[in-house]
Amino acid sequence: MTHVAVVGAGPSGIFATAALTERADVRVDVFDRNPTPFGLVRYGVAPDHLKIKSVVRTLHKTMSHPAVTFRGNVALGQDLTLDDLQREYAAVLLATGAPCARRLGVPGEELPGHVSASMLVDWYNSRPAARKADCAERVVVIGAGNVALDIARVLLRGGRGLAHTDVTDMVLQALNRNPVRDVRVLVRGGAADTKFTPAELTELDKLPDLDIVVDPGELMLTDDDRSRCETDRTVAARVETFRRWSTRSRTGARRSLAFRFRQAPEALTGASRVESVLLRGGERVPADLVVSAIGYRGDPLDGVPFDDRLGHIPHVRGRIGPGLYTTGWAKRGPSGVIGTNKACAIETVAGLLADLPVDSRTPDIDTVLAANAARVVTWPGWLAIDQAEISLGRQTGRTRTKIDDLDRLVEIGSEGGRT
Numbered sequence: 001m002t003h004v005a006v007v008g009a010g011p012s013g014i015f016a017t018a019a020l021t022e023r024a025d026v027r028v029d030v031f032d033r034n035p036t037p038f039g040l041v042r043y044g045v046a047p048d049h050l051k052i053k054s055v056v057r058t059l060h061k062t063m064s065h066p067a068v069t070f071r072g073n074v075a076l077g078q079d080l081t082l083d084d085l086q087r088e089y090a091a092v093l094l095a096t097g098a099p100c101a102r103r104l105g106v107p108g109e110e111l112p113g114h115v116s117a118s119m120l121v122d123w124y125n126s127r128p129a130a131r132k133a134d135c136a137e138r139v140v141v142i143g144a145g146n147v148a149l150d151i152a153r154v155l156l157r158g159g160r161g162l163a164h165t166d167v168t169d170m171v172l173q174a175l176n177r178n179p180v181r182d183v184r185v186l187v188r189g190g191a192a193d194t195k196f197t198p199a200e201l202t203e204l205d206k207l208p209d210l211d212i213v214v215d216p217g218e219l220m221l222t223d224d225d226r227s228r229c230e231t232d233r234t235v236a237a238r239v240e241t242f243r244r245w246s247t248r249s250r251t252g253a254r255r256s257l258a259f260r261f262r263q264a265p266e267a268l269t270g271a272s273r274v275e276s277v278l279l280r281g282g283e284r285v286p287a288d289l290v291v292s293a294i295g296y297r298g299d300p301l302d303g304v305p306f307d308d309r310l311g312h313i314p315h316v317r318g319r320i321g322p323g324l325y326t327t328g329w330a331k332r333g334p335s336g337v338i339g340t341n342k343a344c345a346i347e348t349v350a351g352l353l354a355d356l357p358v359d360s361r362t363p364d365i366d367t368v369l370a371a372n373a374a375r376v377v378t379w380p381g382w383l384a385i386d387q388a389e390i391s392l393g394r395q396t397g398r399t400r401t402k403i404d405d406l407d408r409l410v411e412i413g414s415e416g417g418r419t
């Protein structure tokens, strides 16, 4: 048996694990700094997107394979080093994602009341140790992708609209206490330049008691936009949705969602916290909370090359160097949907298996983890957490309620792992 280490139990690490276990002579040890598996499927995908989250069933199956061992609550760079892994394993595959927020790069960015999408998403997805967001009546979201739409939709749903999901009661209560009434999405380019998926846009039509506002004057198409609409059906569908909204009159609904195009923020302004976004052209958009959803980038890992400009690990078809590989968002940066990571993982694993030496050593990584006093959560430990969350949810008629206390998760996971 040859042992491979996979760091990161998000979709890409698990898709890679699935491809590796197709070889009967390979065993895979999967590490994650979270005590729980599934990466952004658990802590990124919006809580009301239950169908998308159901990919967990496929991922779960791979992780239950007899040739796979999960060690959660183990961070590379903290509980073990790359040297430890390279010493013990025939190959190391990094699937650590792209967890850092891109900076807005305007004055006032540091003011309280401005948060990155990752901070807000961590909070509403009940990630342990997430900073509590100050929900507020008027929210400005800066960004032109699906994460900006997720944020607008989740905030406008409010606590009542998320009551069927797995988020903690604290999140539901915070959203009910301070209902969001007015969301403005600021887009730097025009409607044709956005990356919103048409289906995610039209999903907004289903939100009750909401006026969606688009100024027809800001929808002006350039010649280039028009020719893109003719050749690309997705661009045409986006533009058509915005055009439809631009012809609507306000109904007097209690809540509104405005899309503003060709509006670049120049500064965030306010005395002691954010009060408005100053746009190029001088307009001030009032805001109690500003969320920048302008993309993610990788987190450099000790001993691993990093392309600072592109924000991910440099590689050739997933190969970083001898015995060291990468896949998923760590490899490509933050692009594509969950399924995109499957083909990406297959490409990396093909190269890894072609290089893989026959190595019959059994890695002794648990001695390293014990020496570093790591509190490892194993797969049976995760199954115990899973059951605890399902039981917690049942108490309020839900399918699941997440536990957001790290110590509690590790405690349940460690006890469950021993039984």
Ligand SMILES: Cc1cc2nc3c(=O)[nH]c(=O)nc-3n(C[C@H](O)[C@H](O)[C@H](O)COP(=O)(O)OP(=O)(O)OC[C@H]3O[C@@H](n4cnc5c(N)ncnc54)[C@H](O)[C@@H]3O)c2cc1C
Pocket: 007, 008, 009, 010, 011, 012, 013, 031, 032, 033, 034, 037, 038, 039, 040, 041, 044, 045, 046, 049, 052, 074, 075, 076, 077, 095, 096, 097, 098, 099, 121, 147, 150, 296, 327, 328, 329, 330, 335, 336, 337, 338, 339, 341
């Ligand atoms: C807010 C948001 C919403 C999204 N919604 C959708 C959606 O609706 N539909 C869709 O198809 N896609 C969606 N995506 C995209 C999808 O989540 C990604 O394509 C996918 O999660 C990328 O997989 P990954 O495994 O590369 O990264 P991740 O899912 O981020 O997994 C990386 C894993 O590595 C672990 N890790 C990181 N550093 C270390 C370390 N040092 N040591 C140990 N472990 C480490 C992390 O804990 C994490 O579990 C969304 C993304 C975001 C950000």
